[in-house]
Amino acid sequence: MIEQINISNIHRVYFIGIGGIGMSAIARYFLSMGIKVFGYDKTSTALTNALVQEGALISFEDDPTACPADVDMVVYTPAIPADSAIKQFYAQLNLPLLKRSDVLGIISNNSYNICIAGTHGKTTISTMVAHVLRDADYGCNAFLGGISSNYGTNFWSSKKNCTVIEADEYDRSFLKLHPNVIAITAMDADHLDIYGTAEAMEDAFLAFVSKLEDGGLLLTKKGLPRERSFTAKQHFTYHLTNTDADIHISELAISDGGYLYDVNGPGWTLNRVRLNMGGMHNVENSLVAIAIAKYLQVDDERILKAIANFKGVKRRFEYIIKNEKVVYIDDYAHHPEELRALIGGVRGLYPGKKITLVFQPHLFSRTRDFAAGFAESLSLADEVAIMPIYPAREKPMEGVSSELIAQQMTTPVSLLKEKNLLTFIETSYPELLVTAGAGDIDQSIEPIKKLLLHQ
Numbered sequence: 001m002i003e004q005i006n007i008s009n010i011h012r013v014y015f016i017g018i019g020g021i022g023m024s025a026i027a028r029y030f031l032s033m034g035i036k037v038f039g040y041d042k043t044s045t046a047l048t049n050a051l052v053q054e055g056a057l058i059s060f061e062d063d064p065t066a067c068p069a070d071v072d073m074v075v076y077t078p079a080i081p082a083d084s085a086i087k088q089f090y091a092q093l094n095l096p097l098l099k100r101s102d103v104l105g106i107i108s109n110n111s112y113n114i115c116i117a118g119t120h121g122k123t124t125i126s127t128m129v130a131h132v133l134r135d136a137d138y139g140c141n142a143f144l145g146g147i148s149s150n151y152g153t154n155f156w157s158s159k160k161n162c163t164v165i166e167a168d169e170y171d172r173s174f175l176k177l178h179p180n181v182i183a184i185t186a187m188d189a190d191h192l193d194i195y196g197t198a199e200a201m202e203d204a205f206l207a208f209v210s211k212l213e214d215g216g217l218l219l220t221k222k223g224l225p226r227e228r229s230f231t232a233k234q235h236f237t238y239h240l241t242n243t244d245a246d247i248h249i250s251e252l253a254i255s256d257g258g259y260l261y262d263v264n265g266p267g268w269t270l271n272r273v274r275l276n277m278g279g280m281h282n283v284e285n286s287l288v289a290i291a292i293a294k295y296l297q298v299d300d301e302r303i304l305k306a307i308a309n310f311k312g313v314k315r316r317f318e319y320i321i322k323n324e325k326v327v328y329i330d331d332y333a334h335h336p337e338e339l340r341a342l343i344g345g346v347r348g349l350y351p352g353k354k355i356t357l358v359f360q361p362h363l364f365s366r367t368r369d370f371a372a373g374f375a376e377s378l379s380l381a382d383e384v385a386i387m388p389i390y391p392a393r394e395k396p397m398e399g400v401s402s403e404l405i406a407q408q409m410t411t412p413v414s415l416l417k418e419k420n421l422l423t424f425i426e427t428s429y430p431e432l433l434v435t436a437g438a439g440d441i442d443q444s445i446e447p448i449k450k451l452l453l454h455q
Contacts, residue, residue, distance in 0.1 A: 005096060005106055007033075010072045015039035016087055017077035018058055019048045021154055022100050022168065025143045026075060028155035029107070031055050038068055040086050047147075064089035071095065075103055078171050079393045101168070104143065105176030108163060111141070114292060115177050117167040117208060118185030118221075120338045121285055125185060127313045128289040130156075130164040135309065136293065136302035140164050146332070149311035149318070167208070169201065174208050181295070182212050182232075183219040183288045188337050202226055217295050219247075219288055236266055238291065240284040247287050257322075257349065259283050263290050270300055274308040278329070279317045279345030317345060320445060326452050327353070327432045330445055334362040334438035336373030343380040346434060356430035357381040358421065360437030361389045364397040367404060375408035381434070385414040385424050390439025422451055429455070 013030050017023050018039030024047050027037050037056040041048055048058050059066045062085045074090045074097045091097055108115075116126035123145040130142035131150055139160030145168070147154050167174035167182075187205050202225050209230050212218060218232035222245035227237075239245035252261040258276040261283060262269060275286055286307055293303045312318060321328035327350065333342045339359070346355055359378060361367045367374070367389055378384050386402040406413045416424055421444055425433065435441055435448065 005073070005098075007106060010035055012036045012068065012071040013038070014067065014071045014074045014090065015076075016074065016084065016090075017041055017080045018051065018056065019043070019045050020077050020079065020100075021047070021145050021147075022143075022166075023075065023077050024048075024051060025145075025155040026100060026103050026107075027051055027056060028054065028153065029141075029143070029157070032155075032157045038071065040067075062086055069093060073098060075100060081393075099171075099173070101171065101173035101176045104165060104173075105178070107143075108165060108178045111161055111163040111178075112180050113178055114140070114162070114164045114181040114183075115167040115174065115179040116164070116183045116185070116288070117169060117174055117205065118183070119169065119188045120333075120335055120341075121185035121281065122166050122168075123332070124282060124313050124316045125183060125285045125288045126164055126166040128285060128307075128310055129183075129292050131310050132289050132293050132298070132303060132306040133162070133164065133296070134158070135306035136298045138162070138293075138296060138298050144313075146313040146316060149314055150309070169204060169208075172204050175204065175211065177208075177211070178213065179208075179211060179216065180213045181217045181219075181292060182209060183292070184209075184224060185221055185285075185288070186337065187224050187226075188335065198225075206230070217292070219291055221284075236291065238284070238287040240280060240287075247291050249283060249287070252283070254349070263287060265291060265294060268294055270294070270303065273304060275310070276308060277310065277312045277317060278319070278349050279341065280348055281341040281345055282312075282317060315442060317342065320449050321452055326430065326455075328430075328449065328452055329432075329434045330442070331434065331436045332438055333436040334366070336370050336377045339374070339377040339436060340380065342434065342436060343377065346432065347380070350432055353432040354383065354430070355381040355432050355434060356383045356385075356425075356428055357434045357436060358385045358387065358416070358424070358441070359435075360387040360439045360441040361402055361405065362438040363392055364389055364394050364400045367402070368397060368400045371404040372408055374405045375410075378405065378413075379409050379411040381411060383412050383428065383430075384409065385416050385421075385428075387416050387421065387437070387441065390437065390441075392439065422447060425451060426455070 019041035039058045116122045133140040139158040141163040143165045144154040145166040218235040222237040222239035236246040238247035247265045249261045262271045315332040318330045333339045
């Protein structure tokens with residue numbers, strides 16, 4: 001039934017959970033086509049406000065009486081509870097009820113698709129790839145998992161039938177895509193509530209690679225699990241420093257809060273690349289964007305210009321304050337390896353400063369599964385405060401709390417309640433503050449910013 005849906009026959013769409021970062025990108029896609037968009041989410045946010053300004057009609061009550069019955073399609077996020085009154089209302093109407101991944105599958109069925117996958121790094125890389133193609137006038141459509149700082153959006157359209165998609169492994173969503181180019185950044189164990197084991201998750205990535213169209217390009221980070229099982233004919237590896245990788249850097253210099261380096265690829269080099277954002281992991285991320293642009297025969301000078309003016313992604317190593325008195329960085333990191341890369345990147349740029357980090361764990365299951373890993377990564381900071389776990393779609397689990405992480409740490413750590421977050425910051429007088437997490441910690445960014453600027 002899903003395969004038979006023709007987007008050209010869709011005129012009115014309802015989104016259940018429209019405020020999610022992935023859902024809102026698809027909503028923007030339909031709005032760009034002149035299709036009427038309706039939706040529900042539980043709270044009003046900057047993202048839902050932006051969608052309303054762009055023409056969407058959104059309600060914030062799980063009340064079917066406010067829902068139009070004459071829609072052609074309903075899109076929902078897996079985060080919506082099964083007992084949602086709106087979801088049950090539309091199910092009874094026998095309308096097409098699709099997951100976000102189903103819609104991306106339909107859209108990608110008639111496009112040349114560059115799909116960025118991996119347990120971390122995919123949002124920055126997909127945004128960087130899409131930015132390079134847009135800035136270089138190659139052109140692309142983009143469905144991103146974050147807000148591009150260059151353009152202030154997570155979606156844009158183009159006349160070019162080329163689409164950059166952040167390919168999400170959660171719920172095996174990426175298996176519905178039709179990739180012509182695949183990049184895999186990492187395959188660390190995650191989403192074990194879905195997969196059960198790390199091996200099952202790795203199996204899903206192998207299945208995703210098997211979907212690569214004939215003649216397509218596969219890029220993977222050197223050293224991924226089961227690397228030899230990837231079967232693509234055109235397969236290149238990348239790595240920041242490992243010269244055994246097909247794509248790697250040389251001649252690295254840190255300059256003015258950014259990086260200058262050369263990139264060596266299979267049969268090509270790109271010299272004097274300038275990246276004006278923090279984090280050595282972002283230098284590595286740029287290798288994927290550069291390799292894909294080279295594969296698509298984008299001119300070298302245009303690639304260099306685009307990388308240099310890339311401003312990053314909201315909540316990915318994002319500078320909130322950067323002055324002589326205090327530096328405040330916010331990041332979406334919610335996995336031990338992401339936190340390790342984040343803290344390492346901060347330490348590399350500011351080796352003499354004390355790092356104070358506030359972390360909000362995301363999901364009870366992830367905290368339970370990776371408590372030791374979180375403790376090890378967080379201990380790389382100088383002082384840490386941990387907020388209560390953000391539950392998202394989960395109910396509390398007995399014996400699982402932020403204390404599970406704190407009790408295994410070797411760095412001074414405080415356990416916070418939401419209401420004393422600002423008190424902690426006010427009394428710790430941080431010279432370099434980092435906030436991290438995928439929950440609602442971003443709602444505290446502006447209050448923290450105001451506090452630090454007026455201390």
